[in-house]
Amino acid sequence: MDDLYREVIIDRSQNPIFKGKLDPCDITFEDENPLCGDVIRVDLRVDINNHITEAAFDGHGCAISQASADLLMESIIGKKIEEIKALTKQDVLDNLGIELGAVRLKCALLPLKALKAGVYGLSKSNDDLLEGE
Amino acid sequence: MTTFNPEVIRKDFPILQIETHPGKELVYLDSTATTQKPVSVLKSMDDYYRSSNANIHRGIYSIAEEATAKYEAAREKTARFVGAKKNREIIFTRNATESINLVAYSWGRTNLSPGDLVILTEMEHHANLVPWQMLAAEKEIRLEFIPVSDEGLLDLETYHELLKQEPKLVAFSHMSNVLGTITPAEEITRLAHNAGAVVLIDGAQSVPHLPVNMQDIGADFLAFSAHKMCGPTGVGVLFGKEEILDAMPPFQGGGDMIKKVHLRSFVPNDLPYKFEAGTPAIAEVIGLGAAIDYLNELGMEVIRRHEKEMINHALKKLADVPGLKVIGPQADQKGAVASFSLQGVHPHDVAQILDTEGIAVRAGHHCAMPLHERFHLDATTRASLYIYNTTEEVDKLVEGLLKVRKVFRV
Numbered sequence: 001m002d003d004l005y006r007e008v009i010i011d012r013s014q015n016p017i018f019k020g021k022l023d024p025c026d027i028t029f030e031d032e033n034p035l036c037g038d039v040i041r042v043d044l045r046v047d048i049n050n051h052i053t054e055a056a057f058d059g060h061g062c063a064i065s066q067a068s069a070d071l072l073m074e075s076i077i078g079k080k081i082e083e084i085k086a087l088t089k090q091d092v093l094d095n096l097g098i099e100l101g102a103v104r105l106k107c108a109l110l111p112l113k114a115l116k117a118g119v120y121g122l123s124k125s126n127d128d129l130l131e132g133e
Numbered sequence: 134m135t136t137f138n139p140e141v142i143r144k145d146f147p148i149l150q151i152e153t154h155p156g157k158e159l160v161y162l163d164s165t166a167t168t169q170k171p172v173s174v175l176k177s178m179d180d181y182y183r184s185s186n187a188n189i190h191r192g193i194y195s196i197a198e199e200a201t202a203k204y205e206a207a208r209e210k211t212a213r214f215v216g217a218k219k220n221r222e223i224i225f226t227r228n229a230t231e232s233i234n235l236v237a238y239s240w241g242r243t244n245l246s247p248g249d250l251v252i253l254t255e256m257e258h259h260a261n262l263v264p265w266q267m268l269a270a271e272k273e274i275r276l277e278f279i280p281v282s283d284e285g286l287l288d289l290e291t292y293h294e295l296l297k298q299e300p301k302l303v304a305f306s307h308m309s310n311v312l313g314t315i316t317p318a319e320e321i322t323r324l325a326h327n328a329g330a331v332v333l334i335d336g337a338q339s340v341p342h343l344p345v346n347m348q349d350i351g352a353d354f355l356a357f358s359a360h361k362m363c364g365p366t367g368v369g370v371l372f373g374k375e376e377i378l379d380a381m382p383p384f385q386g387g388g389d390m391i392k393k394v395h396l397r398s399f400v401p402n403d404l405p406y407k408f409e410a411g412t413p414a415i416a417e418v419i420g421l422g423a424a425i426d427y428l429n430e431l432g433m434e435v436i437r438r439h440e441k442e443m444i445n446h447a448l449k450k451l452a453d454v455p456g457l458k459v460i461g462p463q464a465d466q467k468g469a470v471a472s473f474s475l476q477g478v479h480p481h482d483v484a485q486i487l488d489t490e491g492i493a494v495r496a497g498h499h500c501a502m503p504l505h506e507r508f509h510l511d512a513t514t515r516a517s518l519y520i521y522n523t524t525e526e527v528d529k530l531v532e533g534l535l536k537v538r539k540v541f542r543v
Contacts, residue, residue: 004485005540014477014541036481036497037511060511062479063541107481 004098005063008071013063018073020056029118030059031125033110035103038065042073042114050081057114062107064100069111071095076115084119087112089130137435143521145171145427157491160526165310165338165470165517166495167360170424174363177423178416188412190389204415207422208405214425215336215355216346217372221404224371224378225418229337230260232356232371233304235408236333237264239381240354241302244331247273250300252330254279254287254316255507256309259500261335265304279305281507285312285461292321296328303330307339311501311515312461313444313470315339322352331377337361341519342440342468344433353377364424365417371408378404385410436520440469443518447471447527454534456543460508469518472499475534477543480514486540490533 022028022043030041038061045054055076057069075095076084092112093099100108109130117125143149146169153159161169187197189204205220212220226232241264245251251265255278269276277295280288287305303325307318318339322332333354339345340355341362347355354377359368373381383390383401387410393400401407428436445464448471451457456476461467475483480496487494495515498505505511516530 005482010541037505062481064481104481104485 004100004104006097009063009067009096009098012067012070016057016066016070018056018070019058019066021058022054022056025054025056027118027121029114029122029125031110031114031117033061033065033106036062036107038062038107038110040065040069040111040114042069042111042118044076044115044118046081052076052079052081052084057111061110064096064104065107065110068092068096068108072111072115081119084115086132087116088132137431137439139439139521139523142431143523145173146521147172147175149521153491153493154489157489160490160492160529162516162518162522162526162530163493163495164341164519164522165361165499165515167366168341168363168519169521170365170420171363171427173427174365174420174423178365178420181416181419186416189415190406200415203419203422204413207418207425210422210425211370212372214429215340215357215370215372216348218348219375222372222375222378224373224405224408225413226369226371226408227367227414228360228369229335229356229358230369232354232369233260233333233335234264235371235384236354236356236373237268239384239408240331240377241265241268241274242272243380243382245272245274245301249274250277250295250298251275252277252279252292252295252300252303252305252325254305255281256285256287256312256314256501256504257304257306258310258335258337259502260337261304261306261333262503274301281312281314281504284463285309285314286466287314287316287321289317289320292324296324296330299328300325300330302333304333304335306335306337307345308336308342308468308470309461309501309504310338310470311472311499311504311513313467313472313517314462315343315466315468318350318352322350326351338468338470341428343437347372359417359421359424362421362424363427364421365414367414368417368421370421375404378408383410384408387411389413431520439520440518441465443522443524443527444469444471446524447516447518447530450527450531451534454531455538457534460510460513469522470515471517472513472515474510474513475537475543478537478541480512482541483514483534483537486537487530487533490529490536492530492533494530 025043027044039059055073113125116129185199189201332352336357340357355372360366390410484496
């Protein structure tokens with residue numbers, strides 16, 4: 001379990017590269033995990049060919065949620081909206097390179113939920129978003 | 134019991150012998166959420182199922198009479214434990230939350246009208262907030278709150294001012310599940326009664342840890358849960374003064390709470406059965422009785438003394454951890470609860486790393502979001518202690534926290 005706090009997770013949570021706001025942006029969505037108070041907002045800029053050109057996240061939470069958000073933003077730049085829609089929870093876990101219990105999984109997946117709810121233009125996120133399209 | 138020795142007590146709790154990670158014995162520091170259960174409690178429920186399982190109050194065969202006798206004996210033990218005058222002042226519910234909801238539903242809907250004031254405090258558990266919020270939405274009653282000071286104490290000056298508005302009810306926690314603050318229940322009750330208000334105490338945290346006597350405190354209602362005092366989950370208690378309970382309409386309808394039923398009407402049963410609709414958690418009530426026997430054997434005064442020593446030790450040791458800040462009052466004004474923030478590390482991460490050392494603490498808002506807002510915190514890590522905890526375990530916690538700092542390089 002000590003492996004949970006791999007170097008990359010500590011580093012990305014303490015020195016995130018993609019943390020901030022994009023103003024203006026094309027897509028934005030904020031989500032929270034009321035159980036632990038974590039909040040993540042995702043801002044995206046999209047070009048006319050539906051490619052993500054810029055991505056940023058903001059908010060607060062535990063190291064897992066913050067590192068997960070930072071790695072997720074990095075992984076989607078240059079991707080097509082259709083590819084974002086196909087992302088699943090396994091992609092998030094692959095980014096992090098760890099296995100998680102049910103409670104911490106919610107922390108790790110909050111950024112993906114926010115991202116996909118934004119891309120789908122939903123008013124509210126849901127757990128179905130963690131599967132593929 | 135001559136001397137109080139947690140090392141001896143630990144032997145009564147099977148779960149404290151297990152390792153949650155190889156080589157790491159369980160260090161259980163989450164008794165505020167739920168306590169562990171001694172063998173005598175487990176055995177009492179097992180015995181019931183093995184040798185006297187039957188529904189209560191109606192059967193006229195021997196095991197049904199035995200089951201009824203055991204169930205009602207637990208009521209008597211509970212009544213004595215909190216100083217009720219009569220057994221029928223003790224209502225068994227599902228948990229402390231349901232006890233408070235019972236009062237809000239039955240007493241509140243009958244006795245409160247639009248504009249009436251209910252005084253709560255800023256340190257309440259959601260269980261003593263949300264039922265009143267729901268009632269406020271339905272009956273247009275007003276809610277006011279006794280503020281909590283930076284030290285984690287109730288601001289009684291503001292309380293005095295609020296009392297001038299002639300509240301109908303004052304409902305407050307006897308011990309905060311986050312700050313550990315022990316509130317001056319007698320004083321708050323006396324002042325409320327002088328102002329003409331009825332008083333409800335949320336005793337979920339105090340009854341397991343302190344001597345609580347309703348004749349001394351004088352409050353009208355007391356709510357608490359079995360599972361936080363060595364008993365099983367699924368049983369709560371509502372103490373209510375007989376004359377008040379008598380005047381209240383039933384809460385839930387069904388079997389056992391009736392005297393007579395016709396197709397279009399019913400006559401409610403007498404106390405306490407009027408408020409116990411349907412088959413109750415019989416085994417668990419019997420388990421609560423065994424838990425009370427266990428606590429009585431140790432002695433509540435002695436338990437309180439042990440916990441005072443433990444929180445003293447814990448607060449001293451925690452003060453040595455750089456970047457750690459405990460919220461709540463000094464040791465002499467609180468129970469054995471320490472909620473804290475650790476600079477640069479989210480409480481979830483603190484709890485996760487402590488778990489790798491076998492240490493069980495809680496991270497989050499502990500069902501007290503408004504209190505966390507009051508202290509400008511999203512969440513805290515909480516370590517809480519009980520009869521089976523030792524100073525060595527507190528020292529393990531501190532070592533674990535130093536490891537957390539190392540992992541996070543803070």
